[in-house]
Amino acid sequence: MADDNADHRFPPLKNDLLLRAARGEEIERVPVWVMRQAGRYLPEFRELRAEHNFFKICQTPELACQITLQPIERYPELDGSIIFCDILVIPQAMGMTVEMIPGKGPSFPSPLSSPDDMSRLQYPVDVKASLGYVMKAITLTRQRLDGRVPLFGFCGAPWTLMSYMIEGGGSTTHSKSKAWLYRHPAEAHQLLDMLANTCADFLVEQVRAGAQILQVFDSHAGILGSHLFSTFSLPYLEKIASKVKATLKEQAVPMVVFAKGAHYAIEKLAMTSYDVLGLDWSMDPQLARSQCGEKVLQGNLDPCALYTDQDDLRKKTEEMMLSFRGYKHIANLGHGIYPDMDPDHLRTFLRAVNSYRKS
Numbered sequence: 001m002a003d004d005n006a007d008h009r010f011p012p013l014k015n016d017l018l019l020r021a022a023r024g025e026e027i028e029r030v031p032v033w034v035m036r037q038a039g040r041y042l043p044e045f046r047e048l049r050a051e052h053n054f055f056k057i058c059q060t061p062e063l064a065c066q067i068t069l070q071p072i073e074r075y076p077e078l079d080g081s082i083i084f085c086d087i088l089v090i091p092q093a094m095g096m097t098v099e100m101i102p103g104k105g106p107s108f109p110s111p112l113s114s115p116d117d118m119s120r121l122q123y124p125v126d127v128k129a130s131l132g133y134v135m136k137a138i139t140l141t142r143q144r145l146d147g148r149v150p151l152f153g154f155c156g157a158p159w160t161l162m163s164y165m166i167e168g169g170g171s172t173t174h175s176k177s178k179a180w181l182y183r184h185p186a187e188a189h190q191l192l193d194m195l196a197n198t199c200a201d202f203l204v205e206q207v208r209a210g211a212q213i214l215q216v217f218d219s220h221a222g223i224l225g226s227h228l229f230s231t232f233s234l235p236y237l238e239k240i241a242s243k244v245k246a247t248l249k250e251q252a253v254p255m256v257v258f259a260k261g262a263h264y265a266i267e268k269l270a271m272t273s274y275d276v277l278g279l280d281w282s283m284d285p286q287l288a289r290s291q292c293g294e295k296v297l298q299g300n301l302d303p304c305a306l307y308t309d310q311d312d313l314r315k316k317t318e319e320m321m322l323s324f325r326g327y328k329h330i331a332n333l334g335h336g337i338y339p340d341m342d343p344d345h346l347r348t349f350l351r352a353v354n355s356y357r358k359s
């Protein structure tokens, strides 16, 4: 068993529930954390955000650390923290300009319009040089967490990053990026491979800087059907996990894959090198369990359940917990928490998980 406390640079870990659960060990209570737990639903986040540009916060270790700690300070119920950053720092490190437009989201003024544009990309990426600020934020946060809970590092999956780089922002159809998969499959594979190598190098450095667990977000997996996902996403997700683990060897940490909307691929995802499979809210935990054997599952309350009243929310959370049967489970929402949600309702969710007991 990896001894987390062997890393003597940092204060000893007091709550290792999340790490033990992710490794598939027996646990006394199901751990909980929430995707986007640091974000606009928190007034303390909005206050800091009003003063600074989004990517400036990501690039300033002191600010990124403060924001990472905001939910930890507010909710002692949390069993994990996640470094404040964004998946789009990789396209930036490859030389692309990305802006975060309030009310609209990420925007690329010059997306990749054809494979010829790939010549504009910086590759290979020296992640220590171009993303060193993330590693500094991680090291600082590990110190300030003082062992309260473990710290997640993360990155976006190659397909999700590729789709942003081609669409230039959010999209409902993803038709421009999917067109590449049909028209320019060789170049698409080349781009996905460049991204996978960069993601792997980035995650390795995050662990060396102090990240204790990793998550890869394939937020746009759902737009690919089974065949496209198996061809253009899954092999690169696997490449990341196997490369990170082979590079880190005994320093390796648990890895979570969250492929949103990829119902059709649950069985295949369960056979990858990831330790934990994140489920979005639309996936049935019992069905997933029947397809995933012993794999640790993470999720998956519909984030919109936070809009109901507190009693109903407690009930819905218990139902969700029961459907995982307290077995090889890490509790979470089925996607990130939304900006207009009530922070007190998040607390109700966290407490309902904390007090859930296998009966």
Ligand SMILES: Cc1c2[nH]c(c1CCC(=O)O)Cc1[nH]c(c(CCC(=O)O)c1C)Cc1[nH]c(c(CCC(=O)O)c1C)Cc1[nH]c(c(C)c1CCC(=O)O)C2
Binding pocket: 034, 035, 036, 037, 038, 039, 040, 049, 054, 082, 083, 084, 085, 086, 087, 088, 100, 101, 102, 103, 104, 105, 106, 154, 170, 217, 219, 336
């Ligand atoms: C697709 C994606 C992105 N970023 C991320 C994903 C994968 C998860 C998912 O599917 O939601 C991941 C992400 N983004 C952010 C985190 C921080 C850590 C945490 O979870 O607390 C994480 C893990 C901060 C953020 N990333 C962003 C914000 C809000 C930006 C702001 O303050 O203006 C935060 C707190 C911006 C962002 N960044 C991205 C979008 C689509 C947006 C706009 C949508 C929105 O506004 O919520 C890209």
